[in-house]
Amino acid sequence: MGDVLSIGASIRSARKDAGITQEDLAHLAGVSVRTVRAIETGTGNPSLHAVVAVSDVLGLRLTAR
Template identity: 70%
Template sequence: MSDVGDLGKRIRSARKAAHLTQQDLSDLAGVSERTVRAIETGTGNPALAAVAAVVKVLGLRLVAE
């Protein structure tokens, strides 16, 4: 699986573990539900700031190597 796909899978898992809908997460992160969906599915080209906001809400860390 690609790094983007793996990231999306981890974000979806964390969102579900937190009992949040995509809409809940988008509201908390200040991004659109469509952006959350794009991040989780590894599609589109969401801004790094949007990904960082989603990750922060979920209490995850975004690490660049």
């Protein structure tokens, strides 16, 4: 669960640093606002595809351990 929360926190921080709203990020990534919220808070069960799409918009790279 720690990894999920860490990824969400990184995405939220990058989004805020970029000065965009959850709504803007959702639109740019092609996902719902609810999905962005779920990713940032580590709740729900967003798909890996959604997490990658959101990360790509923000220029973040996901790596496996």
